[in-house]
Amino acid sequence: MARWALVSGLQGDLALYEAIQRDLRQLARVDTLFVLGDLIGPDRDANALLARLQDPRRGELAPQCIYGWWEEQLLAERGYRGERRADPLRQQFGQAAVEALEQAVDPGHLAWLAALQFGFIELDCALLHGSSAAVDDSLGPDSSPLLLLDRLTRMDVNRLFTARSGQQFRLELSGGGIESQVRDLEGQRQHQQSVPQRQVIGIGAGVRYTLYDPGSDRLDFLVAGSRPQQRARGFA
Amino acid sequence: MTHAVISCLHANLAALEAVLDDIDQRGITTITCLGDLVGYGPQPNEVVNLVRERAIPSCQGCWDEDIIEGLNSCECSYPSQLAERRGHQAHQWTAEQLSEENKAFLASLPMSLRRDRLLFVHGSPNSQHEYLLPDMDAFAALERVQTADADTLFCGHTHRPYVRELRDGVIRVRVQAPTDPQSPAEREMALPVRRIVNAGSVGEPRHGNTHATYVIHDEATGNVEIREVPYDVERTCRAIVEVGLPPVFAWRLRHGFEYAERADDASHVCER
Ligand SMILES: [Zn+2]
Ligand SMILES: [Zn+2]
Numbered sequence: 001m002a003r004w005a006l007v008s009g010l011q012g013d014l015a016l017y018e019a020i021q022r023d024l025r026q027l028a029r030v031d032t033l034f035v036l037g038d039l040i041g042p043d044r045d046a047n048a049l050l051a052r053l054q055d056p057r058r059g060e061l062a063p064q065c066i067y068g069w070w071e072e073q074l075l076a077e078r079g080y081r082g083e084r085r086a087d088p089l090r091q092q093f094g095q096a097a098v099e100a101l102e103q104a105v106d107p108g109h110l111a112w113l114a115a116l117q118f119g120f121i122e123l124d125c126a127l128l129h130g131s132s133a134a135v136d137d138s139l140g141p142d143s144s145p146l147l148l149l150d151r152l153t154r155m156d157v158n159r160l161f162t163a164r165s166g167q168q169f170r171l172e173l174s175g176g177g178i179e180s181q182v183r184d185l186e187g188q189r190q191h192q193q194s195v196p197q198r199q200v201i202g203i204g205a206g207v208r209y210t211l212y213d214p215g216s217d218r219l220d221f222l223v224a225g226s227r228p229q230q231r232a233r234g235f236a
Numbered sequence: 237m238t239h240a241v242i243s244c245l246h247a248n249l250a251a252l253e254a255v256l257d258d259i260d261q262r263g264i265t266t267i268t269c270l271g272d273l274v275g276y277g278p279q280p281n282e283v284v285n286l287v288r289e290r291a292i293p294s295c296q297g298c299w300d301e302d303i304i305e306g307l308n309s310c311e312c313s314y315p316s317q318l319a320e321r322r323g324h325q326a327h328q329w330t331a332e333q334l335s336e337e338n339k340a341f342l343a344s345l346p347m348s349l350r351r352d353r354l355l356f357v358h359g360s361p362n363s364q365h366e367y368l369l370p371d372m373d374a375f376a377a378l379e380r381v382q383t384a385d386a387d388t389l390f391c392g393h394t395h396r397p398y399v400r401e402l403r404d405g406v407i408r409v410r411v412q413a414p415t416d417p418q419s420p421a422e423r424e425m426a427l428p429v430r431r432i433v434n435a436g437s438v439g440e441p442r443h444g445n446t447h448a449t450y451v452i453h454d455e456a457t458g459n460v461e462i463r464e465v466p467y468d469v470e471r472t473c474r475a476i477v478e479v480g481l482p483p484v485f486a487w488r489l490r491h492g493f494e495y496a497e498r499a500d501d502a503s504h505v506c507e508r
Contacts, residue, residue, distance in 0.1 A: 145407040145425045150379035170412040178405035180374040184398040193374045195407050221414035
């Protein structure tokens, strides 16, 4: 089965995007490219990258993009999110960062950004920037297993791919269960529920990206431009 | 301390009076209300006035929120289109009837109340509109209580009372990092014992019986009693028809469930 490439956090870096595309051309059996948000950022003019994402070159994999935290901030500031503004960005990085972000993106790209989805469901996988709870939900290998299980349950998927934490990891729910007792006016019922065999996968950000083979469940955590055939740290 | 928790009064004065009598007869003086003071029923001002007179601490319910904020709910507020149409009629009528002072009171209600390790909400800690049904995924249910940093979560909104205890939970995980793919780290999380208590509904019971429901919690023993209180259902039904609300609301009260309008999608997460 063909593999997916999962990328996030390009933050306007067209050279990085081109390096990943070069990698993907050399790798066998990669036929789908997902870009899980943070296409833009405050540090760099993002217009060339945005133009390329919307209009791929011949021989490149056409990207399927969703919006991430930085897009959410820009869209909120520009009135695409009702009453909300980019207050989380303002609080974390200050007013200068809000202005830098606005300058990094030509207004002509806003409609395209605003049309991006929150996530994709492919087979039994959810591909998201943060989680099913919110775009800013940062899931990592040390997150509470209860919280991770809840995020999987909310989407009713077996694999949740997330980018927000920037970390690459595979966390597998491998066992356990819970006892539940319900009493109502009709009586009492006991129920034992097992932990489902599900996984949360961190795809990384920027130069760190991930390949996934939905047929074999194999993951490869890669670093852009570092000769993926030899450096790939793959495991099934 | 023994305290009573009531929810979903839904502008049904006869039911509220009967429940408060029942609580008074037991000598219980601490009462907490989980919202939905209005909606469906014919006496919104009378019910709000009584809650205010008795100074019953209350959180804001989905109806209380909608009456103030206008209807912008996620589709989950109504289990069917028919229910939605009738709901809109009731919403409009209630909004017209409520005094400005009572609207301001509803607007002032908090999303949640907390007493030590007890948390009181209308739907769930996430939203007034989220249903915590008794058979929802046990881990997801526990996550709601745990994330809210409570031992016992009191909720309403489903109109069916229950007590759910979640215990002996454990989750094992295996983590693989790119630096060390061959030797995954194993980790185990023992989950705490937590409870969800749904107080049912005073004014719009849907547990299959016409009696008003509420709960009494004894903090010392941990015991929760689900109370059923008969009241003069016909008094409220007559008033529903007299004020011109959809007669199906009276039909529902007489039967104790919601005809073809049960919300039962436990996996739905409110998008508000
Ligand atoms: Zn209610
Ligand atoms: Zn409600």
